[in-house]
Amino acid sequence: MLISSADFVKSSSIVSQCPPPDKPEYAFIGRSNVGKSSLINMITDRRSLAKTSVNPGKTQTINHFLINDKWYLVDLPGYGYAKVSHKIREHWGKLITYYIRNRSNLITLFVLLDARHEPIASDIDFMNNLGLNQVPFARVFTKSDKVSSSELESNISAHDKLMLESWETLPPTFITSSVKRKGREELLEYINSTLMVFYHH
Ligand SMILES: Nc1nc2c(ncn2[C@@H]2O[C@H](COP(=O)(O)OP(=O)(O)O)[C@@H](O)[C@H]2O)c(=O)[nH]1
Numbered sequence: 001m002l003i004s005s006a007d008f009v010k011s012s013s014i015v016s017q018c019p020p021p022d023k024p025e026y027a028f029i030g031r032s033n034v035g036k037s038s039l040i041n042m043i044t045d046r047r048s049l050a051k052t053s054v055n056p057g058k059t060q061t062i063n064h065f066l067i068n069d070k071w072y073l074v075d076l077p078g079y080g081y082a083k084v085s086h087k088i089r090e091h092w093g094k095l096i097t098y099y100i101r102n103r104s105n106l107i108t109l110f111v112l113l114d115a116r117h118e119p120i121a122s123d124i125d126f127m128n129n130l131g132l133n134q135v136p137f138a139r140v141f142t143k144s145d146k147v148s149s150s151e152l153e154s155n156i157s158a159h160d161k162l163m164l165e166s167w168e169t170l171p172p173t174f175i176t177s178s179v180k181r182k183g184r185e186e187l188l189e190y191i192n193s194t195l196m197v198f199y200h201h
């Protein structure tokens with residue numbers, strides 16, 4: 001899929017401020033610093049569409065970008081940043097829970113996971129919860145340029161093993177590097193194929 005336009009639409013601090021759910025939407029979520037904004041810039045081929053964070057974990061807004069005048073790409077606030085207060089964390093939880101349960105046009109939630117790390121319990125819990133709430137999601141292992149292929153393989157298989165404790169099948173999985181531009185085509189192909197399903201219903 002070619003990206004002919006990518007425009008910032010708005011930042012919303014509550015779900016009711018989000019643009020009307022009239023176009024298919026793909027959202028990116030993950031811990032602060034996992035590489036969300038970099039991935040959004042890499043996918044859209046815009047150097048600074050999404051701001052790469054200066055204050056990790058501090059921005060608690062939902063940012064909408066309109067791609068090709070046809071679908072939304074959404075940068076969700078990051079979680080798990082140690083320096084934020086309990087209050088901000090609680091606000092994040094409520095905002096995200098409300099967003100993923102109520103955003104009727106959400107096609108796929110991409111859960112970003114740092115390829116350098118072994119599974120983190122809160123990420124696994126988060127994905128298990130998506131399952132309970134029937135939110136379609138995919139995994140994206142980021143920063144793959146920072147690990148050897150054997151480390152990558154072992155981290156991903158540790159993830160798979162944990163997920164298979166509660167799932168019969170694994171979600172769609174992507175391996176990316178915003179620095180090496182890896183995984184771009186695969187992600188865009190996936191988005192394109194699900195867009196077609198949306199427009200044929
Ligand atoms: N080596 C490498 N660094 C990355 C990659 N993606 C992001 N980063 C770096 O990781 C840091 C956090 O990235 P950012 O996109 O702001 O993360 P966010 O908080 O999830 O939006 C920045 O210093 C980025 O330059 C990647 O694929 N490879």
Ligand SMILES: [Mg+2]
Binds near residue numbers: 036037038051052053
């Ligand atoms: Mg960011």
